Amino acid sequence: MPAIGTGVFKFPPELAAEIIVKALLSRASEHPEITLVRICVGDVQMKAVFLAALDAALKSQFPN
Secondary structure, eight states: OBOTTSSTTOOOHHHHHHHHHHHHHHHGGGOTTOOOOOOBOSSHHHHHHHHHHHHHHHHHHSOO
8 A cells, every 4th residue: 555645746744644554554453354454655754654654553553
């Protein structure tokens, strides 16, 4: 799953990451056969954005 539009088209990376992560997590229980999803990013900064979005989504979904 690529983060299309976050480069030349200037779609906000944080918003892209939030949308993608929430969409994947919201459908996970409907598709238990999917065991791996790769999110393709171009650099370590974008990786950090996606990891932060995943962390935030998981914390809101499973608060401790």
